[in-house]
Amino acid sequence: MRGNLNSSTLIRGIYRSLLNTGRTYAAFEARHLGLLGQVPDGSEILDPMAGYGGLMRYCGSSTRELSTYNIEFNPPSFYWAKLMEPALNGRFLKLCKGVLERRRIWPRPKMLMKASDGWFPEESYDILGDLWSAVLESAGQIFLHEAADAAVAFLLPIVGRLSSCIQGNVVTHVKKGGLCVYSEWQEAFMQYIEKLQCILATSRAACRNRRHVVRLADAATVRISDRKFRWMVTSPPYPNGRDYAKMFAPENAFIAWLFQHGHVRDVVLRSRLIGCSDVKERAGNVNRTRADVTSPVAGKFLDFIAGYRETRRAGEDNEVYYLPYYCNYFYGIERAYENISRSLSRRFDGYIIVVNNTARKHVIPVAEFVGDTWRRLGFDAEIESPVELSHVGGINPRVKGLSARHMEYTVRVRR
Numbered sequence: 001m002r003g004n005l006n007s008s009t010l011i012r013g014i015y016r017s018l019l020n021t022g023r024t025y026a027a028f029e030a031r032h033l034g035l036l037g038q039v040p041d042g043s044e045i046l047d048p049m050a051g052y053g054g055l056m057r058y059c060g061s062s063t064r065e066l067s068t069y070n071i072e073f074n075p076p077s078f079y080w081a082k083l084m085e086p087a088l089n090g091r092f093l094k095l096c097k098g099v100l101e102r103r104r105i106w107p108r109p110k111m112l113m114k115a116s117d118g119w120f121p122e123e124s125y126d127i128l129g130d131l132w133s134a135v136l137e138s139a140g141q142i143f144l145h146e147a148a149d150a151a152v153a154f155l156l157p158i159v160g161r162l163s164s165c166i167q168g169n170v171v172t173h174v175k176k177g178g179l180c181v182y183s184e185w186q187e188a189f190m191q192y193i194e195k196l197q198c199i200l201a202t203s204r205a206a207c208r209n210r211r212h213v214v215r216l217a218d219a220a221t222v223r224i225s226d227r228k229f230r231w232m233v234t235s236p237p238y239p240n241g242r243d244y245a246k247m248f249a250p251e252n253a254f255i256a257w258l259f260q261h262g263h264v265r266d267v268v269l270r271s272r273l274i275g276c277s278d279v280k281e282r283a284g285n286v287n288r289t290r291a292d293v294t295s296p297v298a299g300k301f302l303d304f305i306a307g308y309r310e311t312r313r314a315g316e317d318n319e320v321y322y323l324p325y326y327c328n329y330f331y332g333i334e335r336a337y338e339n340i341s342r343s344l345s346r347r348f349d350g351y352i353i354v355v356n357n358t359a360r361k362h363v364i365p366v367a368e369f370v371g372d373t374w375r376r377l378g379f380d381a382e383i384e385s386p387v388e389l390s391h392v393g394g395i396n397p398r399v400k401g402l403s404a405r406h407m408e409y410t411v412r413v414r415r
Helices: 013-021 030-038 054-061 075-084 086-101 122-162 185-206 249-260 296-307 312-341 366-376
Strands: 044-047 067-072 113-116 178-181 212-216 229-234 344-356 380-390 406-414
Touching (some): 030 229, 054 075, 054 212, 075 086, 113 122, 122 185, 122 249, 296 312, 366 380, 366 406
């Protein structure tokens, strides 16, 4: 399939964007490739918050000999990166062929559509269960002991097609409950596989370096102390209300369903992702406080939020939501960088792409906080290359002045 997947396939927009352009919301962009100019051939680059593996894809198709070590905690993002891992291009192409050869046994729906209050109607789980068995059988002959992970990576982009979720007006918003349309889902699955074949074949032909590592792990706790990285290029989640776990809620629900039925290892999130908007306290999930955040830069911003009382409603919202949200965010970044710093070499260069946006008509000092955090870890850090991403009329035409301004910075970290 040479053309792009369109909305008529009913494949979720976030995956159509990944399949059509190779990127989606908050992904690594080609304009960041200039950061790699200082990295010599033969180097391995650490990305501890790798997202969809964009850095890996660019390095894989580069004319230079660069490899990457990618860590990602959000399962759907990790599985997309795994699907795109250059060393696996050939095997996933074989899996595409194997699944297409089994087309006659693809499950057939018993109805045209079904409403549900959940992420999936029971009828969808019946189809997905049969589809899982067919894909896993083919994957077992190609991936051996990694067959389950390969099957999840292969199926996840099409899972939302059988969901009863409602897509919001932007790609990051999705709501539980709605109507699942089964009509022509097999045609959509066929188009997805053909598009995937095209991507994999192109990557396989262009890739010069297949030495990449993709790990599902939390940057705050992962153990990679046996490696000493000389280079790092990465970007943390931004505190902008976009919850990266909720963006993939249908896919995470499917992974949880597979785990409940004993099909996959436990990859369901047991703690908050950095930037998670869920501030409800529950077992094993306690909000951090102002005292937990050690950075003076972050502390000053948190004091502003705590003291903001322009209206009674604003004060209540800050106490219930905004203050714990930002405390969790800054605390998560601090713990992740502290842990990762143990795996960096004595001579080190890193580039961290960050965005400063606003809250309560006040700049959220992410770039300054990131620089401060690394300096307190014993590194040199300076902010470089400011780029204005949007202003009045950009993301939201109704937002004016400072609140519409999003500035991107590159924080250079070295020692």
